Amino acid sequence: MGAVLIALLLPFAGAILLNLFSAPRSARAGWVASLFAGASFLAVASAALGGIEQPPTLYLPWAPALDLSLSLLADGLSLLFALVISAVGVVVFTFAAAYLEPHEQRRRFFCYLLLFMGAMLGVVFSSNLLALFVFWELTSISSFLLIGFWHHKERSRYGALKALVITATGGLAMLLGFIMIGLVCGTFEIPELLGRGDLLAASPWALPAVLLVIAGAITKSAQFPFHLWLPTAMEAPTPVSAYLHAATMVKAGLYLVARLGPIMSPLPLWTPLLTVIGIATMVWCSYLALRQSDLKGLLAFSTVSQLGLIMSMLAAARPEAAAAGLFHLLNHAAFKGALFLLVGVIEHEAHTRDVCELGPLRKQMPKTHLLLALGALSMAGMPPLGGFISKEMFLEQALHLGPLLAMLSVAGAVLTAAYCFALAFGVGRGRKTEGASATATSGAEAPHDPHFSLLWGPGLLITVALLFGLFPQSLAGALVAGAVEAAVPGSSLHLHLSLWHGFSPTLAASAVALGSGYILYSRWWQTRTPDNPLLVTDRIYDFKLEKLESWSKAVTVSYMSGLVWRYNTIILCVGVAAISAVFLCFPVPQLQAWPARSPLVFEVAVALTAIAAVIGTCIAKTRLAAILSLGASGYTLALMFALLGAPDLALTQIMVETISVALFLAVFVFLPSWRPPETRPLRPGHLALSITAGCGACYLVALARGHRTATSIAEFFIENSAKLAGWHNIVNVILVDFRGLDTLGEISVLGIAALACYAAIKMAPQRS
Amino acid sequence: MELLVLAVSAAFLSGGLYLMLDRTLLRVVIGIGLLSNGTNLLLLSTSGLTPGGAPILAAAGHGETAIVDPLPQALILTAIVIGFGVTALLLTLAYRTYQSQGSEDLGELHGRLADE
């Protein structure tokens, strides 16, 4: 496990060191990063050659209370993915080192790329679902940064955000699914989960968990209907497209499906839903690929379509199907990575990627074209390339899926073959349309094959793709078998990969696919201009973003007015509505009859005076009138306190009221009198609202009367006032003795208020 | 008597709330004053309003007359004093705002912000 840990840490260490010790545009950054990637690859390779250790896990605690740990798992499946990631990584890093222009921010680029590589290795080596999620989101972020690397381009920024929004959302859905799984099974460790699948199956959360995890997988792998982010992500620098969006990141979804297959495939919907999604994606996106004029767009859709193929295989959770999917995954990483890099070379030399604008590649760039054609033919499934074998295996498995899906699979293969031929032969023949020729020839010099430093990487990958066809068993047999063992535990598959299977229905289907594909290419594709159809899903995404923004704006404008009285109105309305709702929904208690004491005449008089004073305050047209009525209301309130058996309160109220009125008057001296806008007539709406709220509040208190359910603490005070504190005025005793802390607090509030007043006054206004 | 007390507190609360919905700063401050007065009266009414004497024990210590709940009174005393502190500070701030801005119309003040 040591090797695995080193392989995982190296990219992160590289990113940090690069950041610390390298100049922003250092030419060496790329080579240093390649070194780290290479070392990481060697570590993975040594782990793979050393065989799978038992037990294949390493436990590193993170937050044990939450079952969060960074435990590592290195079984056949992890190693297969890790080998792809690190091997393609080395090729892409070295390619990028030669590819980026000297003026670009290389340090940043390679930091992001190393970060991504580390995160991706983390995804496949995580043994804990939550750790897997952590790395999963880290790949989304680094992909965001890499897609937006050329941030001066509007399309780049748009694509970066779109990719992040979709994959990160899917990731969160997946997290929710993981949490459900973890809560049901009591662990987040994948090896332990394997034995507890039945717990999940018995739980009502099985279905939501399945759907959520599928959401995570298909957003990451850009499956239908979330395939929209991948084409726009092609704005990234080409090495990024080759690495993230062909060979590795988009395969994280596949990894997830393979990894969780043993746990999830017995659950309803998992296999059928993923199979249908996979096949549908494969057919639909290979059709869309045929209609692209941009080479990278074509490759993007072809990637999505191929991922669909692999997805449908891995979802079946049968050893043969898994073997087909995983072997195709290896092939795909090799030829698709190479194809992207080659398109990058073409763009680098010819300054365009448009099928219609490119000149006759075979003459201008023969070596590049040869590699391109080989890669495309491998994808088409042409013997003796690796793609042929895996396509055969796929078709053989597809025949098990029932007539409709089998037919669709063959149709997908036909479409695939068609765009592959287009890629291999169509581009090279310099098929030009009018209008485009002008731009193509305007370049200073004709494009030509690039320096070896740009060609050896794709060349190596194509060689691998070729070798996969010639020596499949010795190169990939053990690797695939080990991975299948992990993806479908307990299977006893006798895997033998070979180029020649003998005559079989599959071979016929293959031949049909290739033949019809060629016809489709020559009769249909060559006669029409690719039209780059706009995706419906794209429109939905844009529309949703716009809508969200405009709703947000509408809400903001309507209620975030910044005006205090509006805020108060809103709060009051909500309060009144909420309380009314409570009254409607709950049984309302009876008003208790209280010991009636008919008021004396002067009590009525005092009360009426108070009410009149309040009304006067509200309708006063001058400051002086308002302040004086406020004073009057305060003094009558003091009288009422006295009448209600609260002499202390009455005294305090009188004192406070006196000071308040004095203060009000002191401020008033400095202010001019109210002018018309301030003496506006009554506002009936506000009046109704405030009367409702005011009377409602009093009604509540009336309801509360007589409902006291416990003996009051007051008994204690009455009991002990004289006994413990030696004083007869209970209120005083409470204030200075029993609840002296309150009084202390009260004094500090006043003290702070005084300090605050002082500070406020000291902030002398500047006279302008 | 209790109805009377409730009616008075309702008047205080309604008046206070009404003024708080105004856009003139001084009125809002006055409204907060009325509101806290109304709350105090309401608080007092929770003590039962039983016909009883002030919560002062007879000098001898065994007067058996019912007395009203003293705790709300203590609470209200605190509330009155704090209410005063609040009013004083608010007035100071209002005064300062007026001095520097020459207006006490909350809408106008906010409008100026938007213009900036």
Added chain:
Amino acid sequence: MTLPIANIEVLYPLMFACAWGLLVLTVEMFSLSRRFVGIGWLSALGLAAVAGISLSGQGAGEVFAGAVALDAFSVYFYVLLSVLAIFAVFLSMDYVPLAGIIHGEFYPLILFAVAGLLVMVSATDLIVMFLGLETMSMAVYVLAGIRKDELRSNEAALKYFLLGAFASALLLYGIALIYAITGSTVLGSVANAIASTDYLAADSLVLMLGVGMLLAGFAFKIAAVPFHLWTPDVYEGAPTTVSAFMATAVKAGAFAALLRIVLVALAPVMPDLSWLMWVLAASTMTMGNFVALRQTNVKRMLAYSSIAHTGYLLVGVTAATAEAGAAVLYYLAAYGVMNIGAFGVLAALTRRRHALQEISDFAGLGQNRPVLALVMSICMLSLMGMPPLAGFVGKFYLFTAALEAGYTVLVVIAVLNSVVSAAYYLGVLRAMYFQSADAEEYSPRPYLNFAVTAAAAVTVALGLAPSPVMGAASRAFSSIILGP
């Protein structure tokens, strides 16, 4: 019933905070220099001492007839509040002269606000809690408006004050209703009174409404819907470091008080009130995130984000289990630190008397000021809930606890909200790294830079090694539910 005053040690941290505030005030009066760095150091020292004293374990228990308690919960918040306030002080040491604040009351007011918060978090009596709240509020009202001749600051203070006074009235009214029903203001007795009756009977309606009023009062301080309206205006207008203090320390203190009320005093009625908290939580986070989408002003955006985070925290309050409570405590710490970092970066970008606040002002920060940009990225990603930062661990903790308590739909809403929030947090990142602008000259800001870097470091550390704080949070929370 006796009234033990013997264990006065319980009040040491509190008394020390008040005394230190007075000391700082006095020193300020006699200091001749207009640069207040020394005063800042003095304040930070005092706050550190408060944390130290409360950690030293001197005395535990209650004083004043169970009005104030120094339990593990209080200690957790004492330390958290002190740390957050120290951050705010360090931010201010550079920011105060930059913003043209020439009032020496600044630091004493922060100390008094902290003292009020300390009272609030350790109060086990509604009235004492109210007093703490008022003490804190008074100080913060003035702090919000302390920027001389700055209309925005003035208006912010007034607005905060006017609405705050309203909320205080509601709170007091709620206390009155609860007292009317239960005959007590001590949390434990309130709980006993409620538990000993059939609170589902019609009588309890009034109690519920009293609780509602009480919640409304606190909802104002924690900025929950519909009492959140002041937040953006006030955060925007207040001096940036004061906004930082309000968004973190004040919110943490108010949440502590709310937890004590909801999960101690109201524990018996919580099952009936969970729907209310549910609605509050869902609407608060949705409203906050939704409106934040449109903001181009980063300070306002952070204000809305703080509303949204109130919503996430309320998810934990709704769940009301021991796990969820501990998660809320942990999240408050994580949220506090990352928000301090974000506001700190805003403060660090202040030009003389002119705050940089628009998202476009962040353009090119990645190239021109890489450290600040990194700090801001860490804070934004953490606020977004991106692993492995503190925000992720906090959210994960909260949401898992809520799921376990059976609030699946609420958690789904919360997760959806997190997705929406990514859009506006990333906007800042996009501006910093994907747009370019000319470098600006800044005066050296050692304290600010130190504070924001430290905040980012703590955010990362809380994410990578959450166990110690998580353990403390868990112990703190269990101390209030198992306590008498």
